[in-house]
Amino acid sequence: MSKKSTVHAKLPTKWGHFTIYALEKSCDGKEHVALAMGELDQEEPLLIRIHSECLTGDAFSSLRCDCGPQLEAAMKKISEVGRGMIVYLRQEGRGIGLVNKIRAYALQDEGQDTVEANINLGFQADHRSFEVAAEILTSLNVSKVKLMTNNPRKVEALQEANIDVVERVPLQYGRNPHNEDYLSTKHGKLGHFLDQ
Ligand SMILES: Nc1nc2c(ncn2[C@@H]2O[C@H](COP(=O)(O)OP(=O)(O)OP(=O)(O)O)[C@@H](O)[C@H]2O)c(=O)[nH]1
Numbered sequence: 001m002s003k004k005s006t007v008h009a010k011l012p013t014k015w016g017h018f019t020i021y022a023l024e025k026s027c028d029g030k031e032h033v034a035l036a037m038g039e040l041d042q043e044e045p046l047l048i049r050i051h052s053e054c055l056t057g058d059a060f061s062s063l064r065c066d067c068g069p070q071l072e073a074a075m076k077k078i079s080e081v082g083r084g085m086i087v088y089l090r091q092e093g094r095g096i097g098l099v100n101k102i103r104a105y106a107l108q109d110e111g112q113d114t115v116e117a118n119i120n121l122g123f124q125a126d127h128r129s130f131e132v133a134a135e136i137l138t139s140l141n142v143s144k145v146k147l148m149t150n151n152p153r154k155v156e157a158l159q160e161a162n163i164d165v166v167e168r169v170p171l172q173y174g175r176n177p178h179n180e181d182y183l184s185t186k187h188g189k190l191g192h193f194l195d196q
Pocket residue numbers: 050051052053054055064065067070091092093094095096100101104105114118148149150151154171192
């Protein structure tokens with residue numbers, strides 16, 4: 001991705017002042033976003049979060065998942081350190097899109113778990129590729145990171161793309177009675193590092 005396909009502007013937030021980078025012409029053709037604070041291309045590893053879009057959790061504070069609290073916690077941690085980046089990927093519903101995620105929620109309302117619902121709709125349990133995250137990091141001169149995640153696939157994907165993940169920083173926030181089963185399925189079937 002060339003610098004030409006990236007535009008940026010200041011973005012003051014309740015967690016401090018970020019620069020927002022909007023990316024076009026990424027390898028999957030979607031308009032992804034990165035929120036950055038501080039110097040990016042230092043030798044010191046950058047604290048980052050790769051976050052897949054979740055309209056229901058990020059914007060509407062849904063309690064069905066842990067997405068909203070994870071995003072807030074990650075922005076807060078970056079502002080405490082004064083340096084870091086959120087890579088916000090337009091991968092709604094683990095890559096199946098919003099309408100299909102709501103279809104999957106309807107199946108979960110009938111008793112299926114989050115993995116069964118995806119599979120019964122004809123998708124993989126997790127339909128995402130994180131190749132684009134590595135592409136975005138590289139285009140912004142980030143090569144060494146501390147990654148806030150509980151998802152081993154994100155760590156592996158960055159390492160495969162030659163991003164040096166010096167540390168995985170656990171990000172366990174937002175557990176509540178409505179997402180207990182969802183989180184235990186993520187732990188049991190998707191291999192997430194989550195305390196049970
Ligand atoms: N298909 C589907 N997607 C869901 C469901 N609940 C949440 N999501 C999506 O799951 C994704 C979660 O993204 P992330 O929080 O970045 O990723 P993660 O795999 O949970 O990993 P970490 O949060 O980094 O530990 C978002 O795209 C949500 O929209 C669900 O029940 N079904």
